[in-house]
Amino acid sequence: MSLLALSSLDVAYGDLPALSGVSLAVEAGETLSVVGANGSGKTTMLRTISGLLRPRRGEVRFEGERIDRLPCHRVVERGVVHVPEGRKVFPSLAVRENLELGSYTRAARAHRADSLERVFALFPRLRERAGQAAGTLSGGEQQMLAIGRALMARPKLLMLDEPSLGLAPLIVTEIFRTIDAINRAGVTVLLVEQNTRQALALSRRGYVLENGRVVLVGTGAELLGNEHVKRAYLGM
Amino acid sequence: MLLEVDGLTKRFGGLSAVSGFSLGVEAGEIVGLIGPNGAGKTTVFHLLSGFHAPTAGAIRFKGVSVVGARPHEICRRGLARTFQIVQPFVNLTALENVMVGAFNRTDDPAAARARAGELLEFVGLGARRDTPARALTLPDRKRLEMARGLATGPELLLLDEVMSGLNPTEIEAIIGLIRRIHAHGIALLIIEHVMRAIMALSQRIVVLHHGEKIAEGRPADVARDARVIEAYLGAEP
Numbered sequence: 050m051s052l053l054a055l056s057s058l059d060v061a062y063g064d065l066p067a068l069s070g071v072s073l074a075v076e077a078g079e080t081l082s083v084v085g086a087n088g089s090g091k092t093t094m095l096r097t098i099s100g101l102l103r104p105r106r107g108e109v110r111f112e113g114e115r116i117d118r119l120p121c122h123r124v125v126e127r128g129v130v131h132v133p134e135g136r137k138v139f140p141s142l143a144v145r146e147n148l149e150l151g152s153y154t155r156a157a158r159a160h161r162a163d164s165l166e167r168v169f170a171l172f173p174r175l176r177e178r179a180g181q182a183a184g185t186l187s188g189g190e191q192q193m194l195a196i197g198r199a200l201m202a203r204p205k206l207l208m209l210d211e212p213s214l215g216l217a218p219l220i221v222t223e224i225f226r227t228i229d230a231i232n233r234a235g236v237t238v239l240l241v242e243q244n245t246r247q248a249l250a251l252s253r254r255g256y257v258l259e260n261g262r263v264v265l266v267g268t269g270a271e272l273l274g275n276e277h278v279k280r281a282y283l284g285m
Numbered sequence: 286m287l288l289e290v291d292g293l294t295k296r297f298g299g300l301s302a303v304s305g306f307s308l309g310v311e312a313g314e315i316v317g318l319i320g321p322n323g324a325g326k327t328t329v330f331h332l333l334s335g336f337h338a339p340t341a342g343a344i345r346f347k348g349v350s351v352v353g354a355r356p357h358e359i360c361r362r363g364l365a366r367t368f369q370i371v372q373p374f375v376n377l378t379a380l381e382n383v384m385v386g387a388f389n390r391t392d393d394p395a396a397a398r399a400r401a402g403e404l405l406e407f408v409g410l411g412a413r414r415d416t417p418a419r420a421l422t423l424p425d426r427k428r429l430e431m432a433r434g435l436a437t438g439p440e441l442l443l444l445d446e447v448m449s450g451l452n453p454t455e456i457e458a459i460i461g462l463i464r465r466i467h468a469h470g471i472a473l474l475i476i477e478h479v480m481r482a483i484m485a486l487s488q489r490i491v492v493l494h495h496g497e498k499i500a501e502g503r504p505a506d507v508a509r510d511a512r513v514i515e516a517y518l519g520a521e522p
Contacts, residue, residue, distance in 0.1 A: 086452060088422040187323030215369070215449045217321045217478050219519035243452045284453030 128205030140184025151201030317487035373418035386436030
């Protein structure tokens with residue numbers, strides 16, 4: 050049984066279809082990336098898994114149970130945690146407060162001190178800035194905070210929406226390295242990225258979305274070598 | 286020299302966002318401005334375009350100081366900018382958005398409409414002219430942002446991360462568009478994190494770190510500079 054399974058998912062905004070018949074499986078322990086052009090439905094997919102959007106048809110199962118009718122906070126309680134595109138940290142709250150907000154579920158709250166220590170070990174910069182308002186952090190630090198806040202919820206599946214967006218090369222490398230470390234520590238990762246090359250290089254498997262449909266599935270290496278992927282997504 | 290910046294400094298309370306920054310841009314040149322997040326790049330754009338007043342320093346455009354001038358006055362003199370987070374008027378069509386820029390040079394709606402139409406064709410949005418901006422995809426919004434800047438009739442266009450959020454193939458298309466803008470004789474100062482693009486486009490690159498210039502030179506030299514590698518590029522993964 051896959052950790053997460055989408056089957057024949059249709060999602061629309063009014064009359065506008067965003068996902069059509071999307072099926073996808075995330076296996077426990079892997080890093081899986083979803084790549085595709087802007088507007089291909091990647092963010093919609095993550096928002097549907099999180100319960101922010103309702104599918105018209107099809108279902109989402111996590112650990113074998115349907116989650117597509119659950120409100121978001123119940124989805125988080127199951128262990129599915131979403132780091133949204135553009136970080137979305139609370140700018141006027143301190144770094145520590147942002148992190149604490151990540152551990153609001155009953156199960157996560159019990160491990161708050163523990164989790165905080167783990168996040169600070171992963172991102173020493175956040176410890177240095179624990180008392181500082183999140184809005185004063187640089188873009189890279191805000192991304193670290195957004196990931197740290199998600200880890201505070203003790204995810205089984207961590208979903209990241211364009212974590213490299215707008216970041217300097219050195220920080221992008223650091224963020225990808227951290228995602229790999231999080232995965233090695235046992236968290237399954239579902240990664241959505243425009244940075245196609247680095248995302249596929251990090252992932253065991255990848256899916257390519259076009260116009261709301263899955264058009265290719267393969268290992269990261271297979272997709273990096275695929276002629277269509279090279280032309281459409283790697284600029285080669 | 287089209288743009289001359291000398292000793293530019295901006296402090297927010299106790300924080301120095303930009304310190305003693307100097308820069309020159311020649312007519313028709315493409316200059317890249319790079320640096321870590323929080324280095325002060327966008328603050329430099331805010332200062333050049335009159336959105337912030339400098340704490341100290343000089344900014345001259347075509348030999349005339351623009352310090353203290355309002356953003357629309359600076360734009361009228363021929364210095365236009367785009368925004369990192371694209372800011373279209375979401376309920377206006379693509380054409381109407383670009384017309385807003387064109388009114389910088391004309392009061393005649395027919396002339397503004399004609400100019401906006403040409404520029405939409407130029408950036409590759411001809412088929413989207415009547416689409417409301419809210420319905421455009423991100424790559425199309427980036428093109429719209431550039432068309433609107435061009436419509437103001439700039440001699441120098443500041444581009445703030447027009448490639449962020451785009452995939453490598455979409456980036457190639459934007460590189461082509463920037464080359465076509467340059468071919469029309471417009472100078473460009475470009476903030477960008479996409480190294481492949483900035484290295485290919487820029488004749489000269491300036492590196493900002495903690496609000497100060499730490500390197501300046503030809504792309505190949507800057508890419509080898511030890512301080513730039515340490516502060517910004519990192520070792521090849």
